[in-house]
Amino acid sequence: MGLSYKAAVLHAAQTPMAIETVTLAELKPADVLVKIRAAGLCHTDLEVIEGSLRYPMPIVLGHEAAGIAEQVGPAARGVKVGDHVVLSWNPHCGHCFYCDRDAPILCEQYLGEGPKAVAFDGESRARLADGRPLRQLMFLGAFGEYCVVSDQQAIPVPKEIPFDRACLIGCGVMTGAGTALNLGAIAHGDTVMVIGCGAVGLAAVQGARLAGAGVIIAVDIDPAKLTLAAKMGATLGIDASKDDPADAGRRATGGRGVDVVIEAAGSAAAFRVSPEAVRPGGHLIWLGKIDVNKDVAFRWGSLMQEKRIRRVSYGNARPRRDFPLLARAFLDGELMLDDLISRRITLGEINEGFSALKRGETIRSVIIFD
Numbered sequence: 001m002g003l004s005y006k007a008a009v010l011h012a013a014q015t016p017m018a019i020e021t022v023t024l025a026e027l028k029p030a031d032v033l034v035k036i037r038a039a040g041l042c043h044t045d046l047e048v049i050e051g052s053l054r055y056p057m058p059i060v061l062g063h064e065a066a067g068i069a070e071q072v073g074p075a076a077r078g079v080k081v082g083d084h085v086v087l088s089w090n091p092h093c094g095h096c097f098y099c100d101r102d103a104p105i106l107c108e109q110y111l112g113e114g115p116k117a118v119a120f121d122g123e124s125r126a127r128l129a130d131g132r133p134l135r136q137l138m139f140l141g142a143f144g145e146y147c148v149v150s151d152q153q154a155i156p157v158p159k160e161i162p163f164d165r166a167c168l169i170g171c172g173v174m175t176g177a178g179t180a181l182n183l184g185a186i187a188h189g190d191t192v193m194v195i196g197c198g199a200v201g202l203a204a205v206q207g208a209r210l211a212g213a214g215v216i217i218a219v220d221i222d223p224a225k226l227t228l229a230a231k232m233g234a235t236l237g238i239d240a241s242k243d244d245p246a247d248a249g250r251r252a253t254g255g256r257g258v259d260v261v262i263e264a265a266g267s268a269a270a271f272r273v274s275p276e277a278v279r280p281g282g283h284l285i286w287l288g289k290i291d292v293n294k295d296v297a298f299r300w301g302s303l304m305q306e307k308r309i310r311r312v313s314y315g316n317a318r319p320r321r322d323f324p325l326l327a328r329a330f331l332d333g334e335l336m337l338d339d340l341i342s343r344r345i346t347l348g349e350i351n352e353g354f355s356a357l358k359r360g361e362t363i364r365s366v367i368i369f370d
């Protein structure tokens, strides 16, 4: 018998997760057993719960987590027992067509194995009490007391950063701040608009500040989120329920339109308005998601002049480079993570935590494990 631990198991979409005792399978040579200390509730998990993002079940969700490397396989590299780690959801093979082209987020093994929701080698690392294999979302499954990952997913960070703040780096902060900092789209003094001020958008606002943007326009329909955006570096807040973001962008730029628009709202309305706000020749970056089977409509005139449009899903993450840098930025006071955490909850409160996320009440609820 392997190690047993508690995890939140989703048996079917649109049903509550159940806290169950599950059993760990044997560790493989390049595996790392991580004792999870904090895990954030992200919209991607919610998409699986709601059924708009489909995965095999039963599954343990959770892909934004931090913990302690408790066991490290003999072939695992870059991490040692006792390290504090932030988990990455983008393992990659290192030798396929896309890895050779410096695009690990498109790695053929990553994209091929991802829909199976097991470990990177195609096998599950945990079982239910009745022996059925458990799926792990995004090669992780971090809504449990333990999680087995490949060595390239366990990224050591400085021990000074508290786990509840550190976990945010693994998804939302990497996605938002990384997009602003890693793509080279934002030039010093640029006008940047961030549409949607959830965790990803607020991290994008901060990334834009760190990248030297001159004017940062935050757009949301929730005044509380605009207040947070202002605290994190936005110089102008637009309530999209009262004001058209594209008009606001033109007013702020002498009629030209903004240099860089980062869409982080994940709604058809946000996608549609996003090119309207970009100046000719400017950058448009989409981070949000909607149901993959749904259509999005655009006014052709908003796309006709040359614009650079890019879809980005993990902020061009190179986790071994970026996670320690982001942790250091937090420790140096440059990256504000405290206010991204709306609630600290227990594993048993996970279903209510996702209900609150769906109602738009929280930026991030973070599960704290003792």
Ligand SMILES: [Zn+2]
Residues within 6 Å of the ligand: 042, 043, 044, 045, 063, 064, 171, 172
């Ligand atoms: Zn996420």
Ligand SMILES: [Zn+2]
Residues within 6 Å of the ligand: 092, 093, 094, 095, 096, 097, 098, 099, 106, 107, 108, 109, 110
């Ligand atoms: Zn690859």
